[in-house]
Amino acid sequence: MQLYATELMGSETYDDQGHFVGRVREFFIEPAEQPNRVSHFLLSRGRFQPLLARHDQVAAIAPGTIRLNCSERALALYRPNEAWLAVRKDLLDQQIIDTKGRKVVRVNDVELAEQRTNGNVELRLTQVDVGLPGAVRRLLQGVVSPGVIRKLQSKLPQRAIRWEFVNLVEPDPLRRLKLRITHEKLEDLHPADLAEIMEDLSAAERQGIIASLDEETAAAVLAELDARLTTQIVEKMDPERAADILEEMAPDAAADLLAELPKETSDELLEEMPGREADEVRELLSFGAATAGGMMNPEFVFVGESSSRDEVLEWMRSQDLNLDQLDTVVLLDQSAQFSGTVPVARLLLAASQQSLTELRMEPLLSVPADADETDIFELFDKYNLRTLTVVDQEYRPIGTITVDDVVSRLVKK
Amino acid sequence: MNWESISTKMEGLRTRGSDLQTRLRSLRRRLTLLLAVVGPGLITSNVDNDAGGISTYAQAGAQYGYALLWSLIPMTIALYVTEEMCARMGVITGKGLSDLIREEFGFRPTFFVMVTGFFVDLANVVAEFAGVAAAMQIFGVSKYIAVPIAAIIVWVLVLRGTYRQVEVIFFAACGFYLAYVFSAFLAKPDWLEAMKHTVIPNLSFDSGYLVMLTGLIGTTIAPWQFFYLQAGFVEKKVGPRQYPQARADVFIGSVSCMVIVFFIIVCTAATLYASGHRNITDAGQAAQALIPLAGKWAGLLFAFGLLNASLFAASILPLSTAHVICEGLGFEAGIDHKFREAPIFYWLYTILIAVGAGIVLLPNAPLWKILIFSQVGNGIWLPVVVIFILLLVNRRELMGEYVNTLTFNIVAWATAVAMIVLTLVLTYTAIFHSGSPSP
Numbered sequence: 001m002q003l004y005a006t007e008l009m010g011s012e013t014y015d016d017q018g019h020f021v022g023r024v025r026e027f028f029i030e031p032a033e034q035p036n037r038v039s040h041f042l043l044s045r046g047r048f049q050p051l052l053a054r055h056d057q058v059a060a061i062a063p064g065t066i067r068l069n070c071s072e073r074a075l076a077l078y079r080p081n082e083a084w085l086a087v088r089k090d091l092l093d094q095q096i097i098d099t100k101g102r103k104v105v106r107v108n109d110v111e112l113a114e115q116r117t118n119g120n121v122e123l124r125l126t127q128v129d130v131g132l133p134g135a136v137r138r139l140l141q142g143v144v145s146p147g148v149i150r151k152l153q154s155k156l157p158q159r160a161i162r163w164e165f166v167n168l169v170e171p172d173p174l175r176r177l178k179l180r181i182t183h184e185k186l187e188d189l190h191p192a193d194l195a196e197i198m199e200d201l202s203a204a205e206r207q208g209i210i211a212s213l214d215e216e217t218a219a220a221v222l223a224e225l226d227a228r229l230t231t232q233i234v235e236k237m238d239p240e241r242a243a244d245i246l247e248e249m250a251p252d253a254a255a256d257l258l259a260e261l262p263k264e265t266s267d268e269l270l271e272e273m274p275g276r277e278a279d280e281v282r283e284l285l286s287f288g289a290a291t292a293g294g295m296m297n298p299e300f301v302f303v304g305e306s307s308s309r310d311e312v313l314e315w316m317r318s319q320d321l322n323l324d325q326l327d328t329v330v331l332l333d334q335s336a337q338f339s340g341t342v343p344v345a346r347l348l349l350a351a352s353q354q355s356l357t358e359l360r361m362e363p364l365l366s367v368p369a370d371a372d373e374t375d376i377f378e379l380f381d382k383y384n385l386r387t388l389t390v391v392d393q394e395y396r397p398i399g400t401i402t403v404d405d406v407v408s409r410l411v412k413k
Numbered sequence: 414m415n416w417e418s419i420s421t422k423m424e425g426l427r428t429r430g431s432d433l434q435t436r437l438r439s440l441r442r443r444l445t446l447l448l449a450v451v452g453p454g455l456i457t458s459n460v461d462n463d464a465g466g467i468s469t470y471a472q473a474g475a476q477y478g479y480a481l482l483w484s485l486i487p488m489t490i491a492l493y494v495t496e497e498m499c500a501r502m503g504v505i506t507g508k509g510l511s512d513l514i515r516e517e518f519g520f521r522p523t524f525f526v527m528v529t530g531f532f533v534d535l536a537n538v539v540a541e542f543a544g545v546a547a548a549m550q551i552f553g554v555s556k557y558i559a560v561p562i563a564a565i566i567v568w569v570l571v572l573r574g575t576y577r578q579v580e581v582i583f584f585a586a587c588g589f590y591l592a593y594v595f596s597a598f599l600a601k602p603d604w605l606e607a608m609k610h611t612v613i614p615n616l617s618f619d620s621g622y623l624v625m626l627t628g629l630i631g632t633t634i635a636p637w638q639f640f641y642l643q644a645g646f647v648e649k650k651v652g653p654r655q656y657p658q659a660r661a662d663v664f665i666g667s668v669s670c671m672v673i674v675f676f677i678i679v680c681t682a683a684t685l686y687a688s689g690h691r692n693i694t695d696a697g698q699a700a701q702a703l704i705p706l707a708g709k710w711a712g713l714l715f716a717f718g719l720l721n722a723s724l725f726a727a728s729i730l731p732l733s734t735a736h737v738i739c740e741g742l743g744f745e746a747g748i749d750h751k752f753r754e755a756p757i758f759y760w761l762y763t764i765l766i767a768v769g770a771g772i773v774l775l776p777n778a779p780l781w782k783i784l785i786f787s788q789v790g791n792g793i794w795l796p797v798v799v800i801f802i803l804l805l806v807n808r809r810e811l812m813g814e815y816v817n818t819l820t821f822n823i824v825a826w827a828t829a830v831a832m833i834v835l836t837l838v839l840t841y842t843a844i845f846h847s848g849s850p851s852p
Binding site for chain 2: 092
């Protein structure tokens with residue numbers, strides 16, 4: 001039978017002799033043992049110290065009454081334990097992440113299922129109720145009879161999340177470790193979804209989630225988050241870890257983030273980053289935010305214009321290239337000046353010995369680093385560009401602007 | 414010629430110039446920082462001067478002249494102290510007030526706070542639309558035309574506009590309160606007398622005077638504003654680093670709110686009180702009475718101020734109420750969701766506006782009674798909300814080092830107790846002496 005935490009709270013508990021022991025005030029789960037089994041029942045006895053019944057001391061469970069298979073003397077006295085998840089305190093009314101529905105929801109009630117093993121009954125947490133039925137139960141429990149509540153809630157639309165898809169939010173890192181809360185499930189989400197989820201949480205909770213993600217995911221999520229939140233998060237982070245995450249980010253995203261931070265913080269983080277990455281970011285930071293230099297990504301793929309299609313493909317395979325940047329290949333002439341671009345799609349369809357000069361896109365477009373962003377938007381619109389090359393005073397390419405840079409800036413406007 | 418002295422002078426000028434430049438730049442930086450955070454405090458405090466509020470201020474000036482002006486300074490402090498706590502909670506925890514009540518006190522207390530909130534706010538919405546009707550009457554527009562149009566404008570504005578657009582409109586609405594400043598100047602008050610009464614308390618134990626005093630306080634500090642204020646800071650994602658700016662925002666809001674109240678009281682005191690028109694019951698009557706006394710423009714500006722305030726509050730109240738209720742009870746909320754995703758939110762919002770405007774349109778609507786009910790409701794709800802705020806803001810596991818200091822707690826609890834006592838008095842008088850402002 002399906003049971004609800006709300007129905008069981010306050011149940012009278014009797015020992016094997018039929019003597020009254022106390023009322024259930026809390027259920028604990030010991031995630032280190034079993035992630036979904038109710039391991040202990042807290043029994044309050046008025047002015048006496050509360051007792052604890054272990055899961056193997058319970059013989060029968062029904063709403064309102066619980067029977068034990070041992071005597072009162074076999075029960076332990078209650079002592080708080082940080083490694084236990086308390087259903088009422090840590091779950092009910094709190095926010096959790098529904099990893100399947102990809103959003104933050106509030107727990108109204110918790111659904112439990114009975115499981116009979118030899119001689120005792122165990123409770124397994126099956127789902128959390130986040131819909132109207134749970135709300136009605138919480139409101140009316142103890143006011144009207146359970147039968148009426150059951151009838152009422154059967155008419156309401158159900159909204160429940162299976163326990164496997166629930167990700168708890170716990171800002172305290174120590175407690176998180178003790179409760180074995182990992183964020184593996186979150187790492188499977190798309191960074192943009194995760195960023196949206198994090199916007200619904202409080203500052204401390206966001207900090208907790210970022211802290212437990214791997215650096216690559218953390219970098220991807222930070223790049224998607226609202227700029228205000230990113231700066232808050234990075235400022236509170238340990239500088240060493242922040243630098244590690246920045247390193248994983250695309251240099252232009254890292255520069256955007258650092259530009260929002262106070263000068264001392266961004267200098268400190270740049271110190272922590274490895275030399276080459278830091279130099280790239282520093283250079284980007286020297287450009288105005290609303291210019292081509294401030295928009296571009298200095299990591300791009302470039303080859304000599306005289307190479308053939310096969311040579312280039314061969315070379316690209318041998319490199320560890322970032323796929324996001326692999327949309328267009330930039331061509332250089334003998335004096336390392338910009339001589340055009342070739343979309344990778346065109347490269348794919350070309351004959352194997354064709355030289356890249358023949359595959360070049362017309363017209364030949366580039367912008368100087370101080371070009372204004374509105375001019376860039378117009379170029380993208382007019383020529384339906386996917387990438388645009390930025391060149392320095394000597395006409396050497398120093399970075400590329402991709403269409404997603406343009407879109408995200410336009411959306412912000 | 415002494416070139417050296419000239420060049421040192423030039424050098425001095427140049428450094429001073431660049432000094433000024435850096436100082437200007439840092440000032441500009443500070444201003445942009447403030448502007449990024451400003452909003453919730455300013456808007457919330459100004460919305461306090463809603464239809465019900467303006468009626469009370471107009472009455473206060475008409476019945477007692479400048480005599481009640483001294484109460485504005487303690488009121489500013491009370492407003493600032495209570496709002497600051499909410500701003501702090503929003504900034505530090507990143508959660509709305511209803512969220513925190515739910516997480517810390519459980520489902521049932523939240524449910525009852527939300528249900529009471531719904532009905533009290535509904536009464537307030539009715540009062541706002543009644544304000545629209547009264548103001549438009551001065552301009553010669555029937556309420557049967559004005560109120561439905563106002564309801565539709567409000568509904569569309571919030572549902573179709575983005576958060577930024579809506580905020581800009583709200584800022585403009587804050588600016589329109591200046592109508593009262595002009596209106597007051599047109600009334601040609603005795604400024605010296607007014608300033609004197611603002612600084613020097615003038616206590617009287619006349620029962621009518623005390624009722625008016627509690628009325629002033631009761632309408633200025635409304636319980637729903639705390640939810641809106643805190644949600645505003647959460648929505649703007651203001652973090653602990655910007656807390657000083659958030660506090661400045663709340664401070665500017667409280668002071669500017671009281672400045673407007675000052676001008677409203679001065680305006681009616683200089684005209685209605687001075688000429689003996691002391692028995693007015695609402696802001697519409699005050700505007701009407703101003704026309705023969707201080708000229709057509711003073712009356713029209715007064716009415717325009719009332720219209721602006723009523724529309725402003727009518728746009729914020731339903732939205733804030735729907736938001737708070739959905740958040741507290743765990744339903745999807747917010748205008749960035751589609752109707753299908755957040756049906757309860759949109760239904761609550763629509764019901765509040767439709768019923769609020771609908772009641773005003775009933776031919777024999779007991780508007781006076783509803784106004785009193787909204788005041789009584791605020792009075793009953795306020796102590797509950799303020800006590801929740803004080804309990805929450807003192808929880809160390811929630812606020813960390815940002816819990817109230819002892820001094821702040823003394824001031825805050827004293828304010829809370831004073832406010833509670835006064836609103837209970839107001840509630841009592843509203844129930845038992847309703848409708849007849851004592852002569």
